[in-house]
Amino acid sequence: MKKSLSLLLLLVMLSAFDTHKELKWEAIGDSITYSNSHPEASQHRISIGYMDDVIKALPYIKYNNHGYPGWTAKSMAENMEKIGIEKAEIYSIFLGTNDWWVGLPIGTLSDYQDNTGNQTAYGCYRIIINKIRSLNPDAKIILMTPLQRTEYVDLNNPKVFIQGQNKAKEGVFLSQYADAIKTIAKAECFELADLYYKSGINLKNAVNFRRLRNPQTHEYKNYTYPHYIGIPYDPATDEYPYPVEAMNMTYDGLHPSDKGHAAIAKMLVKIMKRF
Incomplete structure (x- = not known):
């Protein structure tokens, strides 16, 4: 009995000193990924991004931030050889929201399978993934669907409204880009962080309200979703519609707040802790 207890104690002590092998993570994305290392871009409305949230939970993971504001899957595909993507054990690809806004054609799975080039979202993902595989064919690849988004007004340039x-953009909904990314993940047996459908971030909680002038009284009023849809906003004369107290999952209708980044990280940690 004593021998068994001693052996059990030894195993517990050894496990306490057991450390996970360090893993390198190349995070590929747009402004949401970029913001992790650049809180000044949000006028410090955020303090931490999803990557830092992940490594707080999994400190043996080290990341490189390859986030570029405004970039689409096409932008990334065209620049994969120039941005210093390195060999790593983990790669995440978090794109799609800008593709929807600029109207990059989605294409079909055959564009991905046949490597048809950068004229469709499917084709662009093939170029990105080909580059990753050339660096490490055994890497873990995580595809991330775009977040749901409400009316966006740029905090640093309120004239920018999306x-x-x-509403569909040129007849296409953002959900269709999310579905395309899911299709690639399924076809390739990649890991999937389905932020669009499963992160808990949605049109109702993206922001608490939009502060707009009542069209009848011209007095400011806090409108919740969907009541603010269609109410005019003039950046030349009106206050920024998302004051700090309007922040919920995002701080501007699109970019995640600390709370939003934490929701993204929670999904990634669930995946990465298995690696």
């Missing part, structure tokens, strides 16, 4: 996903 409609929410409730």
Whole structure:
């Protein structure tokens, strides 16, 4: 009995000193990924991004930030040889929201399978993934669907306004880009962080409200979703519609707050802790 207890104690002590092998993570994305290392871009409305949240939970993972504001899958595909992507054990690809806004054709799975080039989202993902595989064919690849988004007004340039996903852009909905990314993940047996459908970030909680002038009284009023849709906003004369107290999962209708980044990280940690 004593021998068994001693052996058990020894195993517990050894496990306490057991350390996970360090893993390198190349995080590929747009402004949401970029913001992790650049809180000044949000006028410090955020303090931490999803990558830092992940490594707080999994400190043996070290990341490189390859996030570029405004980039689409096409932008990334065209620049994969120039941005210093390195060999790593983990790669994440978090794109799609800008593709929807600029109208990059989605294409079909055959564009991905046949490597048809950078004229469709499917084709662009093939170029990106080909580069990753050339660096490490055994790497873990995580595809991330775009976040749901409501009416966006740029905090640093309020003249920049983009409609929410409730309306189609050139006949296409943001959800269709999310579905394309899911299709690639399924075809390739990649890991999937399905942020669009499963992160808990949605049109109702993206922001608490938009502060706009009542069209009848011209007095400011806090409108919740969907009541603010269609109410005029003039950046030349009106206050920024998302004051700090309007922040919820995002701080501007699109870019995640600390709370939003934590929701993204939670999904990634669930995946990465298995590696």
